[in-house]
Amino acid sequence: MMDTPTKTPALVEMVGISKAYPGCLANDSIDISLSAGRVHALLGENGAGKSTLVKILYGLLAQDSGSIHWQGKPVDISSPAVARELGIAMVFQHFSLFESLSVLENIALGMDADADSDLRNKIITVSTRYGLPLDPDRSVFTLSVGERQRIEIVRCLLQNPKVLIMDEPTSVLTPLEVNELFATLSRLAEEGMAILYISHKLEEIRKLCHDATILRGGRKVATADPREETAQGLAALMMGSDIPKAVLREQSKTGKTLFSLSQLNYPALDQNGISLQGINLSISAGEIVGIAGVAGNGQDELMQVIAGEVLAHLDDAISLHDSAIGRQGAGERRKRGLCCVPEERLGHAAVPTLSLTENVFLTAHHRKALRIAGLVSYRRSRKFANEIIQRFNVQCNGPASLAGSLSGGNLQKFIVGREILQAPNVLVVSQPTWGVDAGAARAIHDALRTLADEGAAVLLVSQDLDELMQISDRIGALCAGRLSNFHQTSRVTVQQVGLLMGGESIDRQALNADSGADA
Amino acid sequence: MIALQRRAHPSRLMGYLAPLIAFVLTLLSGLLLFALLGVPIFEAFHAFFIEPISTVYGLAELGVKAAPLVIIGVALSIGFRAQVWNIGAEGQLILGGIAGAAVALYFYEVDEWFVLPLMILASILGGMLWASVPALLKTRFNVNEILTSLMLTYVAALLLSWLVSGPMRDPDGFNFPESRLFHDAALLPRLLSGTRLHIGALVALGVVVAGWLLLSKTLLGFALRVNGAAPRAGAHAGFSQNRLVWVALLLGGGCAGVAGLFEVAGPIGQLLPNISPGYGFTAIIVAFLGRLHPVGVLFAGLVMALSYLGGESAQITLNLPLAVTGVFQGMLLFFLLATDVLINYRITRKRQS
Numbered sequence: 001m002m003d004t005p006t007k008t009p010a011l012v013e014m015v016g017i018s019k020a021y022p023g024c025l026a027n028d029s030i031d032i033s034l035s036a037g038r039v040h041a042l043l044g045e046n047g048a049g050k051s052t053l054v055k056i057l058y059g060l061l062a063q064d065s066g067s068i069h070w071q072g073k074p075v076d077i078s079s080p081a082v083a084r085e086l087g088i089a090m091v092f093q094h095f096s097l098f099e100s101l102s103v104l105e106n107i108a109l110g111m112d113a114d115a116d117s118d119l120r121n122k123i124i125t126v127s128t129r130y131g132l133p134l135d136p137d138r139s140v141f142t143l144s145v146g147e148r149q150r151i152e153i154v155r156c157l158l159q160n161p162k163v164l165i166m167d168e169p170t171s172v173l174t175p176l177e178v179n180e181l182f183a184t185l186s187r188l189a190e191e192g193m194a195i196l197y198i199s200h201k202l203e204e205i206r207k208l209c210h211d212a213t214i215l216r217g218g219r220k221v222a223t224a225d226p227r228e229e230t231a232q233g234l235a236a237l238m239m240g241s242d243i244p245k246a247v248l249r250e251q252s253k254t255g256k257t258l259f260s261l262s263q264l265n266y267p268a269l270d271q272n273g274i275s276l277q278g279i280n281l282s283i284s285a286g287e288i289v290g291i292a293g294v295a296g297n298g299q300d301e302l303m304q305v306i307a308g309e310v311l312a313h314l315d316d317a318i319s320l321h322d323s324a325i326g327r328q329g330a331g332e333r334r335k336r337g338l339c340c341v342p343e344e345r346l347g348h349a350a351v352p353t354l355s356l357t358e359n360v361f362l363t364a365h366h367r368k369a370l371r372i373a374g375l376v377s378y379r380r381s382r383k384f385a386n387e388i389i390q391r392f393n394v395q396c397n398g399p400a401s402l403a404g405s406l407s408g409g410n411l412q413k414f415i416v417g418r419e420i421l422q423a424p425n426v427l428v429v430s431q432p433t434w435g436v437d438a439g440a441a442r443a444i445h446d447a448l449r450t451l452a453d454e455g456a457a458v459l460l461v462s463q464d465l466d467e468l469m470q471i472s473d474r475i476g477a478l479c480a481g482r483l484s485n486f487h488q489t490s491r492v493t494v495q496q497v498g499l500l501m502g503g504e505s506i507d508r509q510a511l512n513a514d515s516g517a518d519a
Numbered sequence: 520m521i522a523l524q525r526r527a528h529p530s531r532l533m534g535y536l537a538p539l540i541a542f543v544l545t546l547l548s549g550l551l552l553f554a555l556l557g558v559p560i561f562e563a564f565h566a567f568f569i570e571p572i573s574t575v576y577g578l579a580e581l582g583v584k585a586a587p588l589v590i591i592g593v594a595l596s597i598g599f600r601a602q603v604w605n606i607g608a609e610g611q612l613i614l615g616g617i618a619g620a621a622v623a624l625y626f627y628e629v630d631e632w633f634v635l636p637l638m639i640l641a642s643i644l645g646g647m648l649w650a651s652v653p654a655l656l657k658t659r660f661n662v663n664e665i666l667t668s669l670m671l672t673y674v675a676a677l678l679l680s681w682l683v684s685g686p687m688r689d690p691d692g693f694n695f696p697e698s699r700l701f702h703d704a705a706l707l708p709r710l711l712s713g714t715r716l717h718i719g720a721l722v723a724l725g726v727v728v729a730g731w732l733l734l735s736k737t738l739l740g741f742a743l744r745v746n747g748a749a750p751r752a753g754a755h756a757g758f759s760q761n762r763l764v765w766v767a768l769l770l771g772g773g774c775a776g777v778a779g780l781f782e783v784a785g786p787i788g789q790l791l792p793n794i795s796p797g798y799g800f801t802a803i804i805v806a807f808l809g810r811l812h813p814v815g816v817l818f819a820g821l822v823m824a825l826s827y828l829g830g831e832s833a834q835i836t837l838n839l840p841l842a843v844t845g846v847f848q849g850m851l852l853f854f855l856l857a858t859d860v861l862i863n864y865r866i867t868r869k870r871q872s
Contacts, residue, residue, distance in 0.1 A: 309754040331757030342755060351749040362745060362756045365738065375736040402528065 009072065011036045011194045012057070012088070012163055017066035019052050026052040028218045029066065034163060034194040039185060041205040041226055042198045043238050044215035045409070045437040050198050053215070054165050057196070058090045059083040087162035091152045091169050097140045104136035107155045127154050130184045142273070144296035153181075164188065165196045168435060170204060182208050201466075202231035202438070214238055235438055255285030257322075258457040259338070259426040264317040264326075266305050274298035274481040276305065281476075281483060283426070283457040288448060289486065290472030291461045292501050298481040299343070299461050303430050306459075307340040308333045320426060335366045337425035341416055341432060343461075345408065349415045352404030356396065359403045360385045360418055367422040384421070392417035392443060409440035416444050420451050427451060430461040445471050465494055479503035523864040533861045538808070538815070540861075541854035542822070548850055558837060566836045567843070571828035579714030583786055584824035586719040587612070587778035587795070589817055591802035593730040594774035596811035598767035600734065601743035602750070605768055607653065607668030608775040609799025610675035611646040615776025616783040617679055618645025620790040623705035623783075624687060624698060634704045638780060646776020647769045649675060654768040658761040664768065672799070680792050687790055698790035707785045719781035723820075726774065730813035743767065775799055804848070808855060822851065 010033035019027040026049045034040050044050045055061040057068065059077040067074050070086055077083050083090075097106050107123060108115035120136045127134040132150040140148065149169065156164060166185075170178045185208060189195055199205055205212060205226045212226040214237045222237045229237075260282035268275045276298050283289045293299060304310050305318070312318055312326035319325060320338050328336075342348045350359045361370050361381045370381045385399035392413040396406050403411060416432055429448070433441035449471060452458045461478075462468050468475055469489060476486035477500035484500040499505075546564075553563040571577045591608050598605050605611075619642035626634045649671060656662035684696040692699070707717040734740040742758040743766070750760060782794050805823050809815030830844025 307755060308757065309751075329757050329759070330755065334757065340755070344751070347749040348751040348755055351745055351752045353748045354745070358741070361741065362752065371738065374738070376738065376741055397528070400528075405528065 010034060010069070011071060013069040014053070014057060015067050015069065017053060017056060017063045017068075019049075019056060019061060019063050025218050027056070027063070030215070030218075030220045032213050032220070034196055036162070036192045036194050037189050038210040039189050039195040039197050039208055041209035041212040042196055042215065043202075043205065043212055043234060045238060045439050048215040048238075048437075049218040050215055051167070052218075054090065054167065054196065054198065057083070058088060058165060084159065084161075088165065089156040089159050089161035089163070090165040090167070091149075091156050092167055095148045095152055097148055097151060099141040100139065102137050102139055103134055103143075103151055106140055106151055107136075107158065110155045111159060122158055123154060126157050130154070130157065130181065132181075144300065147296050161193065163194045163196065165198075167198045169197075170199065170201065178204070202234045203466075205234065206231060238438065255455065257282045258285050258320070259283045259459070260319050261306075262317060262319070263314075264305065264312060266301055266310070266312065269301065269304075269310070274301055276301050276481050279483050281459075281486075283459055285425075285455045285457055286452055287474065288452045288458040288460060288472045290468035290475040290489065291459065291478050291483070292465060292468050292475060292497050293461075293463065293478035294501060295463055297478045299430060299478060301481070302478065303340065303342055303428070303461065306338075306428050307342065308338075331366055334363065334422075337367075339363070339367075339419040339422055339424035339427050341419050341427070341429040343430040343434065345411050345415060346404060350403040350411060353402060355400050355402055356385045356389070356406075356414060357382045357399045359414075360388065360399075364418060364422055367424075388414055388417040388421055391421065392447070409436040412436050413440050413443060416447060420447050424451075424456060426457045426459070428459040428461070431463065432460070433462075433464065433467055441467070465497060468497070469494060475500075477501040520868070522867055523860065524867045526863055526865055529862050530865075533858075534810070537858040537861055538810070538818070538855060541851060541858045544854045544858070545847065545850045548854075549847055552846070556839075558839070563833065563837060563839075566833045567829035567847075568825065570836065571825060571832045575711065576714050577828065579711055579716035580828060581821065581824050582710075582716045582720040584827055585820040586717075586723040587781060587798040588802050588805045588823055589723040589820035590719070590726050590778045590781075591771070591775050591799060592805035592809060592816040592820055593726050593813045594771045595802055596806040596809060596813065596816055597730055597734060597740070597743060598771050599806055600747045600811050601763050601767045602747040603764055603767035604665045605650065605653070605668050605771040606665050606803065607649070607670075607672045607799070608771055608802055609795065609797060610668070610672030611649045611772040611775035612779035612782075612795055612799045613672075613675040613679050614649040614772075615642035615646040615779030616790065616794045617675075617682060617779075618642050618648075618776065619780035620687065620698060620701075620783050623701045624790075626705070627699060628702050630702070630704045632704075635707070635784070638705060638784060639777060642776040642780035643773040644776070646772040646774070646779065648772070649776075650768040650772025651765075654765045657764050657768075664764070668768075679790075679794070683790055683792050689789075696792050700789045701784060705784060706788060707781060715786045717781065717785040719778075719785055722777070722781070724817075727813045727817045730816075734813065739766065775802075804852065808852065823848065826851070 013033040015031055017027050017030045030049070030053055042050050042053070052061060056063045057077065059080045059082050062078070068077055069075065075086065077086070098109065104120055104123065105115045108119055113119055123134060123136050127150070132154055134150050134154060153169060170181060185195055197205070197209055206229070209226045212224045212234070213220060214222045214224065216238065224234065224237065226234060261279050264276060264279040266276040274297060279302070281289070305312055308328060308330035311329070315327040316324040317326040320333070320336055325333055325336065346352045351362065357378060358381070361376060364384060365371055368384055370377050370384065382399045388394065389396065389399065394414045394417070395410045406414065412432065416429065419427060432444050436444065445467070448458055448460065460468065460472055472489050474486045475489045475492065475497055476484045477497060479501060480503060485505060550560045550564060553560050572581055591612065595605060595608060619638040622638045622641045623634065650668070652671060653664040653667040656667050657664045683698060687698045689695070689697060689699045707719065710716045710718060710720060734744065742753060743763055745756065746753040746758060746760060746763050753760065778798060779794065783790055787794060801823060805816055805819045808822070809817070809819035826844050826847050829847070830841055833839040833843050834841050
């Protein structure tokens, strides 16, 4: 009886769900059923309709047609409150947290509970049990993306749900934390919970999930047993065509040093920020250097200092082409060939309420001559926007679309494309594929490689180790505001990088000897 | 059942239509109100909207009232776009009036061409000086500009009151708290003889065009808009927030200062203890009614000016209370806020599933 899982009565079943938005059919008569004790993967590229489907299940959207059955009975999930009452909880990809409130207060608000010591203790219990360390009294605005996600996960687990929806929960966790989370999820499933797991990480899905439903273009195209499929096979189902396997980056020939940081110190911007201490790094032409690290170890600060959003205290702490730029502003640095892609897409890399054309002008006007006689040239900006849209296959309604209307992956392709097509000498990118589907991630990685092959220096700050191992030539890690030594990526293992992320040094561990070390 | 459905894109058409719809709804509600009060609606409509602008003089008065509202409203809307909340335009207006009047009185009876330009320059600097205090406090000490600019308004009013009853009082004025009447070279040229319409109306049109060019065509205007919509994106692009705060406040101060001078050297012709019926505050409403867009501000300024004139006219011919003006202004604002929803949403008929 236990071994006939397909016969397990469904806990929740969605039948013939359709949902149309103006101009697109997001869900076209989709069936999916979740059973107690099973982890069900929902796979699909951005825009495949995954979010719409789970939002319907969680009561955030109403379906145009189709029905939902809870333990065999039809239900009308008209709001998230109804969903929660039934026992459905959801960890969102984009967080809904109040910045000025504490972790405790945010969790209390989401649960309609009081922010008392009772809840505080529960938070501490759950967060330690599942390896999601959280200080209940920290204000949310001081937390990094990774830490914010932990709040969402803990908030859900506190509700003891019967169905748990997880929208790409592992993007910001270290391999160790992922393993711990998987252990937790497996345990929860064994205890009888049904888990709907959305991820683009195919290996993860193969490791964790019992069933998989694959969506493409709003339709259900296949169901599969992920444990019996290869990652390649799943990707092919998801993307509708066979994709070439990622080639490990060949060690390219490197030229002269283009960009360097020397003894860069920067004090924390607020009491919960991280101080950068004695950062040394140099990157040569043609090289991709990766910086690993768990969120909140100084990545934000490093990006801000490099981009010029805050100025270094010493001019020669940062140099580009042998000239000191530490005291130059962001605009001047761009003019000289240093372009950056910050982690946060909306509100930092792009203005959500402005069009793509205007967002092109935002950072490209220095290098692309988008001004004529001092005035904004919308014609040239539009032309450049169109070029980006075509070269990077950005799905949108043309350059007049508002940046905020694009899906995460498409906006990211647009932003990365905007910087790359400015032909920078040095490109610094943070988390370029966070929340981006496999196809878009591949396109972004290829573009970064091509840029390096053409002689630019690329610095990649990321929490995705697979990504770093795949495309960087040298790798190091940021831990508590200090940068580790750097090593040839081909000579270190993921576990060794994990040590670097924890602030240890590989050399002392005498793994791989000194051969790979390269300060 | 009627439901609101989010549009894929904000409707550009509705952006233009919403204020018109709001105006029509205000009109209908206003007439309904009159009907309920037992006032013949045609006469009320005529008194409020037609009579004030049925004569050349009335039209000129509309221009006289709208000019300062538009000049200040445009400058404020540029600042508001950048999330710089200059609430003290009234004070900056007063300082502009004082500075301009000081030049006029210093060159009393000097019949030279340079007197008026010098007055204008002084008024701009006066307004800017007043606005630079909140700018300095904001950029150096992160003091909220809403509070400082507002509080300085009262300082300005008291300063004016002291000046007209002390140093700038008319020596032959029987101790009345007012300055000498300006001589002709210190008065604004009139556009139409027999009316009070002065060149300020033309300047207002120029300010509308300049403001539109600044916001839509220049890097500075772009930076101001980005700073308002997403400050971190502005920092990422390399725009200095402090510089934008200075620009926004000085622009507001300069324009308010000129508007103050235009009152003093235009319809009034001398410095009085009270030189503005609250134009600096009303301009805030005008800026928002005009959707923080210079062209919108032009129309909003005219509508606001008309509501003042209409209120007076309805008071005279129909014996209605002056509060009618406030009711109309309030209704207009509410209807506008309501119809704004149509920019991002469309009305659909929802099917029951």
